[in-house]
Amino acid sequence: MSASLVRDQDGQPAYVVVHLEDVTPRKQLEQEREAARAEAEAQAEELDRIFETMADGVIVYDAEGQTARTNAAARTLLSLQSAPPNYYALPGAARTALFQTYTLAGRLLAPDELASSRALRGERLTGASALEITSRAFDGRELALSVSAAPLRNADGRIVGAVAILHDHTERNRLMQEREEARANELALREVNARLDTFAAVAAHDLRSPVGVTRLAVQRAQSLLQQLSTPKARAPQTAREEHTRVLAQVWQAVELTQQSLDRQWRLMQQLLDVTQARQGALTLLRQPVRVAELVRATVDDQRLLDPNRVIELTEPDADLASLTLDADPDRLSQVLSNYLANAVRYSPEDQPITVTMQVLDQTLDQALDQALDQALDPGLDQMTAGSCDRAVRVAVRDHGAGIAPEEQAGVWERFQRARSVREARGLGLGLYIARTIIELHGGQVGVDSAVGAGSNFWFSLPAPPAPPAPPALPPRRASRRRARS
Numbered sequence: 001m002s003a004s005l006v007r008d009q010d011g012q013p014a015y016v017v018v019h020l021e022d023v024t025p026r027k028q029l030e031q032e033r034e035a036a037r038a039e040a041e042a043q044a045e046e047l048d049r050i051f052e053t054m055a056d057g058v059i060v061y062d063a064e065g066q067t068a069r070t071n072a073a074a075r076t077l078l079s080l081q082s083a084p085p086n087y088y089a090l091p092g093a094a095r096t097a098l099f100q101t102y103t104l105a106g107r108l109l110a111p112d113e114l115a116s117s118r119a120l121r122g123e124r125l126t127g128a129s130a131l132e133i134t135s136r137a138f139d140g141r142e143l144a145l146s147v148s149a150a151p152l153r154n155a156d157g158r159i160v161g162a163v164a165i166l167h168d169h170t171e172r173n174r175l176m177q178e179r180e181e182a183r184a185n186e187l188a189l190r191e192v193n194a195r196l197d198t199f200a201a202v203a204a205h206d207l208r209s210p211v212g213v214t215r216l217a218v219q220r221a222q223s224l225l226q227q228l229s230t231p232k233a234r235a236p237q238t239a240r241e242e243h244t245r246v247l248a249q250v251w252q253a254v255e256l257t258q259q260s261l262d263r264q265w266r267l268m269q270q271l272l273d274v275t276q277a278r279q280g281a282l283t284l285l286r287q288p289v290r291v292a293e294l295v296r297a298t299v300d301d302q303r304l305l306d307p308n309r310v311i312e313l314t315e316p317d318a319d320l321a322s323l324t325l326d327a328d329p330d331r332l333s334q335v336l337s338n339y340l341a342n343a344v345r346y347s348p349e350d351q352p353i354t355v356t357m358q359v360l361d362q363t364l365d366q367a368l369d370q371a372l373d374q375a376l377d378p379g380l381d382q383m384t385a386g387s388c389d390r391a392v393r394v395a396v397r398d399h400g401a402g403i404a405p406e407e408q409a410g411v412w413e414r415f416q417r418a419r420s421v422r423e424a425r426g427l428g429l430g431l432y433i434a435r436t437i438i439e440l441h442g443g444q445v446g447v448d449s450a451v452g453a454g455s456n457f458w459f460s461l462p463a464p465p466a467p468p469a470p471p472a473l474p475p476r477r478a479s480r481r482r483a484r485s
Helices: 024-053 072-077 092-097 115-120 170-229 236-279 291-305 329-346 364-376 430-440 480-484
Strands: 002-007 013-019 057-062 067-070 131-136 142-153 159-168 287-290 311-313 324-327 353-361 390-397 444-449 455-463
Touching (some): 057 072, 072 159, 115 159, 170 236, 287 291, 287 329, 291 329, 291 353, 291 390, 324 455, 329 353, 329 430, 329 455, 430 455
Parallel strands (some): 311 353
Antiparallel strands (some): 002 013, 057 159, 142 159, 287 324, 353 390, 444 455
16 A cells, blocks of 8 residues: 655645555465475475485585585595595595595596596496495595496586485495305314314224224234143144144234234324424424435335335436435435325235436526516415425325326315325325425425326425536647657
8 A cells, every 4th residue: 555645736735645556466476485485495404404414425516526515424434524624625636536546456546437527427327337446534444435426417408516425335345254254264164173073083993993903913812822821631742833823823913913003103193293293393303314225215114014016216326326415314204105105005006106216406497487486476385485406306106096186285284185086095194294394394295196197296305506526637638759659
C-alpha cells in the first residue's frame, strides 16, 4: 500500500490518493527462494558432514590438478598434518612425488600415470580398473591403496576437476599376509608332524629289528650253552664232536649278536650326529690325511662287509697319491661309507659300483663362471662361495634306479628319502650328516642322477695348491770335439 497527498492551487491539502498493490505472488516467491536457499545450505552442510565422515579418503582436484578439498580420512591416511607448509601450493607432480607411489610390481609411477592425472584426462578408474598402488604417508607408514577416480564436469560437459577415492587395504593386506603365514606355518607343522611320525615309525622298526635279532641270538646261545652244561652219556669222541659243533653254533650266535649291536650303535650314532649338527656342536678332529689311502681303506672295509659285491676303485695318479689334506679321517670315512652303503642297498647285486677320485684344477674360465654364478645367486652354499684353485673330488657311481631331478635337492635334508627309489629304507639321516661333515671341511656335496640311469654321489674338498714345477734345465751344448766329428 502506498499513498500520496494531492494539494489544490493554493497549496492546501485537497485529497489523498491511495495505491494498493497485491504482492502475494512475489512474497511467496521470496519465501520459496529463501526456503530453497536454507535447504541448499542444509544439504551442503549434510554433504560436508558426509564428506568429512566418509571412511575412505576423498581428494577433490581443480582443473589444474591442485588439491581443492580433502576429507578427514584422507588427511589422516596420508598424515597431511605432517606435510611441508607449502604442500598445497606445490604443483601436482611435485606434490604427488612426495608420496613415492609405486605399483604392486614395485615400479615407480610417473606423474601422468597417477589416478588424478588420468581422471583429468577423462578416464574413469572404478571397479576392476581402479589403480592398485603402494605409497608412503608423511609419517613414514607404508600404505597399500586402491585408488578410484573420475572426472568432474560442468553443465556443458567440460572437465572442471577430478575426484579420487582412496581405499586403504594396508590392514587387510597385513591380515591376509598373517593368515597366509599362519596357513603356511600350519602346513609346515603338519609336514613336520608327518615327518616325525614317519621317523618314529622307521626308527622303531629299524631299532626293533636288530634288538629282536640280538634277543634271539642270545637266547639261542644260552640254549646251546645249556646243552653243553648238561652231562650226557656219550663216547668221548662223540662228546668232543658234539662240543665242537655246539661251540661253532654259539660262535655264530655271538657274531650275529655283534652285528646287530653294531647296527644299533650306528643308528644311535646317527641320531647323536644329527642332534650335534642341529646344535652346531658337530666338531672335527683334524689331522694330516692322505686322501687316496683313506678312500682305499674305506672301500676295502665295504668289500669285507659285502664280499659278493663288485666295488671297483680307480687308481689315483702320482699327484693324488701323495696329496695330504688337513681333515678328520673318521668323518670323511663316515661320508664315503654312507655313499657306498647306499650304492650297495639301492643297486642290483650283479652290477658293479665304481669309486673314483681325482684332483680338479680350477681354470680361469671356471673362476669367472663361479664368480658370475655367485653374483647372480649370493645364497649359494656350494664350494663356489669359498672356492680355491684345486679340489679333491671323490665319487661313488652305481647302476640303481636313479633319483628324479626334482627330488635330488631334498635327499640332503633330514628324514628325506627319494620317493622315486623303491623300498627306500633307513632314517633318512645319512646324507644330511654327510653334507654337514663336508661343509664343515669347507667342501661341497652333490649328486648326478636320472631315473633309470643310476646315481653318482660325490663330495669335493679344498686342496692345497700344486707344488711349483721344477725349472726347466737349459739344453746342453755339444762339445766342440763332437761338433767337429
